[in-house]
Amino acid sequence: MLGAGAADFAGDVRMETSDKREAILEAMLDLIVERGFHDAPMSVLAKRSGASAGVIYHYFPSKDELIRAVYERVKAVKHEVLLKGYSQDMKPREAFLQLAQNSYRFYRMHRREVRFMDQYVNSPFCGDGTAWMEDPNAAKVLWWFRPKKKGGVLKDLPQEAIDALTQGLVQSLAKADKGFSAETVRRVAETVWEAIAVG
Amino acid sequence: MLGAGAADFAGDVRMETSDKREAILEAMLDLIVERGFHDAPMSVLAKRSGASAGVIYHYFPSKDELIRAVYERVKAVKHEVLLKGYSQDMKPREAFLQLAQNSYRFYRMHRREVRFMDQYVNSPFCGDGTAWMEDPNAAKVLWWFRPKKKGGVLKDLPQEAIDALTQGLVQSLAKADKGFSAETVRRVAETVWEAIAVG
DNA sequence: CAGAATAGATCGAACGTTCATTCTAGTCGA
DNA sequence: TCGACTAGAATGAACGTTCGATCTATTCTG
DSSP states (O other), rough: OHHHTHHHHHHHHHOOOOOHHHHHHHHHHHHHHHHHHSOHHHHHHHHEEEEEEEEHHHHHHHHHHHHHHHHHHHHHHHHHHTTTTTOTTTHHHHHHHHHHHHHHHHHHHHHHHHHHHHHHHSSSOOSSSSSSSSSSSHHHHHHGSSSSTTSSSSSSSHHHHHHIIIHHHHHHHHHHOOOOHHHHHHHHHHHHHHHHHHO | HHHTHHHHHHHHHOSSOOHHHEEEEEHHHHHHHHOSSSSHHHHHHHHHHHOHHHHHHHHHHSSHHHHHHHHHEEEEEEEHHHHTTOTSSSOOHHHHHHHHHHHHHHHHHHHHHHHHHHHHHSSTTOOOOOOOSSHHHHHGGGGGGGGGGSSSSBSOOOOOHHHIIIIIIIHHHHHHHSSSOOHHHHHHHHHHHHBBOOO
């Protein structure tokens, strides 16, 4: 009958992400990266995405919501790259190095996404919640990177200082103009680890 | 006649920064920090600064130029704070610690300026030149913070890695939600120095 | 299977608003 | 009276959004 009869196509029909929707998100990401948050008009978006001005509002209730959707997409990519090759039973040192290298890879290979994020985070769109920690997976990863007296393996600096050292470091390293070899990245990460880990 | 006749006021006339001009710049900074680059209309700016819509264009040729002027102002403040108490004949370690603490102070005490900078740097206003190094003073300060084999005092990591470690670190430390005591900041800076300096 | 019906996707012109900028007329102190 | 200033109206461009029409594909009916 109906449900069973359409079995072949059922999967395709429920296709959450129509090609158009996808194209719109993609084009908006490009547009914002290229021309900035202001100066990313719907008219241009329409032209670039190959969608008409009207149909965009079929997929997204407003420009703001569209931008938020782009953000969610980018965030998903970021988290995926960051946690690649990580498992909960790694030793803290290895986890740290893995994370550092993943971070570096993300910043290097997803420049569009990074640039978008930088713009988004410093905008009134988000009320300053920088998307760290809000993800339960990320929280687990960071569990060990805390001062020893709180059960972690690091020197007894304030937790926030530890966070700044670990996160901010790789981040700014990756943002440098020049690219580094995987080996250099690893050496830098080791240097940092030596600086913050106990014994 | 004109120029000479106004002798009494000559100083004031040449006053680069009339009160009005100052008020406009100040209000624009506030406005952008509060409501973002987009959504900072001239009408609101006029109201806030106490200047009429028209006279703004007496001081600045366009909105873009006005924003650029705000940027120059902010940059000046930043450099002033950063170099406070620094002199060329300090030992590298002391210079580093001084710089770190100054950085921290700037990020903590000039939140508006920091927030504006973050927004400006990630916008098409500036073509990505992040305002470091372009200042000759800053260049001198950073002279010693280079790998040993290049005449500096730091470990033999790539120059760019060193830069990322030094600049990015204090920066992200200062951006943390919590405030730290001067002593903690110093301890963190020392930790970092231990990590990157030779011997 | 033919054909009517339905629902969703798509279009592009048009609307109403807001914005940066200009302009006019007037105020006030020197 | 002059020059710096004000309030605010006028302008034209650009913007986000809406709307009715059309087009497409699936489902229902017989």
